Amino acid sequence: xxxxxxxxxxxxxxxxxxxxxxxxxxxxxxxxxxxxxxxxxxxxxxxxxxxxxxxxxxxxxxxxxxxxxxxxxxxxxxxxxxxxxxxxxxxxxxxxxxxxxxxxxxxxxxxxxxxxxxxxxxxxxxxxxxxxxxxxxxxxxxxxxxxxxxxxxxxxxxxxxxxxxxxxxxxxxxxxxxxxxxxxxxxxxxxxxxxxxxxxxxxxxxxxxxxxxxxxxxxxxxxxxxxxxxxxxxxxxxxxxxxxxxxxxxxxxxxxxxxxxxxxxxxxxxxxxxxxxxxxxxxxxxxxxxxxxxxxxxxxxxxxxxxxxxxxxxxxxxxxxxxxxxxxxxxxxxxxxxxxxxxxxxxxxxxxxxxxxxxxxxxxxxxxxxxxxxxxxxxxxxxxxxxxxxxxxxxxxxxxxxxxxxxxxxxxxxxxx
Amino acid sequence: xxxxxxxxxxxxxxxxxxxxxxxxxxxxxxxxxxxxxxxxxxxxxxxxxxxxxxxxxxxxxxxxxxxxxxxxxxxxxxxxxxxxxxxxxxxxxxxxxxxxxxxxxxxxxxxxxxxxxxxxxxxxxxxxxxxxxxxxxxxxxxxxxxxxxxxxxxxxxxxxxxxxxxxxxxxxxxxxxxxxxxxxxxxxxxxxxxxxxxxxxxxxxxxxxxxxxxxxxxxxxxxxxxxxxxxxxxxxxxxxxxxxxxxxxxxxxxxxxxxxxxxxxxxxxxxxxxxxxxxxxxxxxxxxxxxxxxxxxxxxxxxxxxxxxxxxxxxxxxxxxxxxxxxxxxxxxxxxxxxxxxxxxxxxxxxxxxxxxxxxxxxxxxxxxxxxxxxxxxxxxxxxxxxxxxxxxxxxxxxxxxxxxxxxxxxxxxxxx
Numbered sequence: 082x083x084x085x086x087x088x089x090x091x092x093x094x095x096x097x098x099x100x101x102x103x104x105x106x107x108x109x110x111x112x113x114x115x116x117x118x119x120x121x122x123x124x125x126x127x128x129x130x131x132x133x134x135x136x137x138x139x140x141x142x143x144x145x146x147x148x149x150x151x152x153x154x155x156x157x158x159x160x161x162x163x164x165x166x167x168x169x170x171x172x173x174x175x176x177x178x179x180x181x182x183x184x185x186x187x188x189x190x191x192x193x194x195x196x197x198x199x200x201x202x203x204x205x206x207x208x209x210x211x212x213x214x215x216x217x218x219x220x221x222x223x224x225x226x227x228x229x230x231x232x233x234x235x236x237x238x239x240x241x242x243x244x245x246x247x248x249x250x251x252x253x254x255x256x257x258x259x260x261x262x263x264x265x266x267x268x269x270x271x272x273x274x275x276x277x278x279x280x281x282x283x284x285x286x287x288x289x290x291x292x293x294x295x296x297x298x299x300x301x302x303x304x305x306x307x308x309x310x311x312x313x314x315x316x317x318x319x320x321x322x323x324x325x326x327x328x329x330x331x332x333x334x335x336x337x338x339x340x341x342x343x344x345x346x347x348x349x350x351x352x353x354x355x356x357x358x359x360x361x362x363x364x365x366x367x368x369x370x371x372x373x374x375x376x377x378x379x380x381x382x383x384x385x386x387x388x389x390x391x392x393x394x395x396x397x398x399x400x401x402x403x404x405x406x407x408x409x410x411x412x413x414x415x416x417x418x419x420x421x422x423x424x425x426x427x428x429x430x431x432x433x434x435x436x437x438x439x440x441x442x443x444x445x446x447x448x449x450x451x452x453x454x455x456x457x458x459x460x461x462x463x464x465x466x467x468x469x470x471x472x473x474x475x476x477x478x479x480x481x482x483x484x485x486x487x488x489x490x491x492x493x494x495x496x497x498x
Numbered sequence: 499x500x501x502x503x504x505x506x507x508x509x510x511x512x513x514x515x516x517x518x519x520x521x522x523x524x525x526x527x528x529x530x531x532x533x534x535x536x537x538x539x540x541x542x543x544x545x546x547x548x549x550x551x552x553x554x555x556x557x558x559x560x561x562x563x564x565x566x567x568x569x570x571x572x573x574x575x576x577x578x579x580x581x582x583x584x585x586x587x588x589x590x591x592x593x594x595x596x597x598x599x600x601x602x603x604x605x606x607x608x609x610x611x612x613x614x615x616x617x618x619x620x621x622x623x624x625x626x627x628x629x630x631x632x633x634x635x636x637x638x639x640x641x642x643x644x645x646x647x648x649x650x651x652x653x654x655x656x657x658x659x660x661x662x663x664x665x666x667x668x669x670x671x672x673x674x675x676x677x678x679x680x681x682x683x684x685x686x687x688x689x690x691x692x693x694x695x696x697x698x699x700x701x702x703x704x705x706x707x708x709x710x711x712x713x714x715x716x717x718x719x720x721x722x723x724x725x726x727x728x729x730x731x732x733x734x735x736x737x738x739x740x741x742x743x744x745x746x747x748x749x750x751x752x753x754x755x756x757x758x759x760x761x762x763x764x765x766x767x768x769x770x771x772x773x774x775x776x777x778x779x780x781x782x783x784x785x786x787x788x789x790x791x792x793x794x795x796x797x798x799x800x801x802x803x804x805x806x807x808x809x810x811x812x813x814x815x816x817x818x819x820x821x822x823x824x825x826x827x828x829x830x831x832x833x834x835x836x837x838x839x840x841x842x843x844x845x846x847x848x849x850x851x852x853x854x855x856x857x858x859x860x861x862x863x864x865x866x867x868x869x870x871x872x873x874x875x876x877x878x879x880x881x882x883x884x885x886x887x888x889x890x891x892x893x894x895x896x897x898x899x900x901x902x903x904x905x906x907x908x909x910x911x912x913x914x915x
């Protein structure tokens with residue numbers, strides 16, 4: 082397919098009519114005032130859609146945003162990093178609602194027109210005493226910008242802001258689509274500790290938008306894994322304000338398909354950006370399963386391979402260890418026959434019919450040493466396929482995740498615990 | 499329950515009538531002649547039973563031993579470390595059969611009376627040229643010993659041999675039960691890269707023995723996890739030769755229950771020994787789930803917690819991070835209600851009703867700093883429970899598992915690849 086989009090500068094601020102702002106209020110640590118509170122606002126009414134973590138332990142802002150989306154559409158999103166407001170009980174719900182109120186009031190919105198998102202440490206109360214005084218500055222700061230500050234303010238252990246925007250023709254109108262994400266840890270299929278905000282000036286009816294979002298999430302964020310953990314806070318929120326001037330797209334019409342393709346492409350790129358910026362990640366590995374009897378079999382195989390600690394360790398070592406890949410294929414619970422399985426590294430056969438192929442080992446090691454490569458697993462049993470994007474697991478990942486005691490110490494200083 | 503057994507010296511060689519032997523033939527590396535080939539033999543006919551990996555990719559010796567057990571009972575077990583003989587196709591089956599033949603011949607057994615086990619690297623052919631010449635010495639070396647050399651010869655990345663033997667009264671007869679295991683990596687529920695051999699001089703009919711083994715494996719080896727990977731070679735083999743002189747126990751009689759209790763206890767201890775000797779492990783953590791609506795819910799919660807890379811990283815750091823435990827409980831797919839969950843570390847509440855409890859953090863950190871502790875997760879929804887034994891995940895584990903290239907280089911030197 083010819084690339085039908087034009088990349089444009091910025092992220093959530095790129096589409097017409099979206100204003101953004103971000104401030105630093107020292108949520109994680111009052112002495113370090115990095116950006117940690119962000120606001121996105123549309124100056125015209127929107128339709129909106131979203132998907133949320135399937136974890137049964139849901140953070141307070143997830144519950145609040147879900148309720149707001151059920152009521153109608155969002156026109157603003159307020160988000161913070163540094164504290165996830167998860168496992169915080171009734172107080173957490175109060176705090177999430179207070180955050181929505183604090184921006185809805187001055188913007189003359191109903192509380193339910195505001196989405197709320199938090200990301201950071203779990204189980205500590207929100208330091209509202211530091212957050213609340215920052216809202217006037219946050220709202221006053223709204224302006225036409227490309228949105229980079231928002232991408233920055235939602236970062237936790239991310240090493241760089243991740244945003245992207247495109248423009249494309251839709252029925253004779255030039256439409257813009259922009260987005261930003263944060264990821265880094267707890268990245269797993271069926272959503273991750275990841276936040277994704279997407280804005281567009283296309284005019285998309287709410288039901289068509291929701292359908293497009295579900296479909297695009299299934300093919301992007303649900304196909305990435307870093308450490309196999311699934312967060313309490315995962316949220317994707319999309320707002321469409323129609324400011325391109327186009328008439329609303331018709332559900333299932335050709336323009337609807339075009340919009341869905343654009344959304345799918347954008348989310349796919351943002352999802353891959355999350356893997357590339359995973360905690361202490363050194364490799365980006367595409368696992369491409371083919372020839373499965375069913376879609377579900379293909380998916381089981383891809384997930385087992387992408388979640389295996391041993392396979393991920395070998396990626397970290399640049400070792401083309403097809404035996405470990407095959408053993409994960411075997412325990413995936415998919416219907417496979419060992420003697421039919423082929424495994425290739427960037428097209429070079431490592432294993433054919435379940436046995437070592439005769440590609441010279443140095444050539445395979447060359448591939449596995451690359452920062453990005455594809456492992457193709459052909460089960461040779463049918464026509465179903467499934468792709469996933471994954472990373473290695475590094476000693477540094479574990480070092481990095483050994484302790485969150487510093488957060489607790491700060492919460493104690495704040496008198497919250 | 500009063501401890502009804504007496505610990506005795508040794509392992510698989512402790513019961514009457516079992517002879518053992520082990521030699522070093524340099525399977526992994528011809529220059530390092532550590533013990534790597536072992537033999538267990540009963541001088542009287544046995545009943546026997548076994549369980550095998552549920553991985554669909556099964557090593558050749560697993561397929562061969564399964565077939566032998568289906569035909570009748572084993573009287574000898576030959577096992578090697580250094581090469582798993584997995585993903586080796588038809589040649590692998592030939593090699594496994596050749597190993598059985600090589601001991602069955604001189605011992606005057608049918609081939610199908612010999613179990614075969616291999617553990618080590620996957621996907622490289624067996625260096626039979628080094629193994630075959632060692633068989634005469636292996637068989638000639640059979641003798642009454644406690645079995646420590648067998649426990650040593652099956653080690654791969656294990657740091658110490660793991661064996662245990664007990665004696666106890668069974669209907670007026672003194673019976674002995676001995677066993678050894680190897681574990682270390684790829685340890686996961688539903689079996690692990692683990693081999694376990696158990697011998698007894700009790701007289702147990704084959705069907706009763708098989709039932710006892712299945713039950714004991716379910717409560718021991720299926721409840722441990724180190725890295726969540728499941729191997730191609732897992733095997734538990736049990737031989738009973740009746741040399742205690744007792745009359746055969748009756749199925750479901752009181753002596754059968756006593757024997758089952760003893761087997762369960764022995765396998766439980768051996769399973770825990772595997773976790774304690776896991777690859778680069780620094781903590782032994784018991785996860786005790788209670789108050790679940792069903793057994794399956796309790797099991798899902800225990801497995802999710804024990805497999806979470808983030809939870810395991812926090813154990814490595816001695817961090818009593820109940821938020822990460824709760825988030826894994828949430829994504830376990832068990833039916834849980836966040837606001838009902840209590841989490842305790844060695845009895846000290848860290849989380850009550852889904853919220854931080856008021857136990858002072860230093861006290862919780864004291865517990866999490868211990869080399870062994872129990873995390874009790876009470877779902878407060880029912881009466882089902884499930885226990886698992888797990889370990890931390892260390893940066894050193896990943897370092898250790900980054901590359902198996904050295905194995906491949908040796909296989910190349912051997913002209914096998």
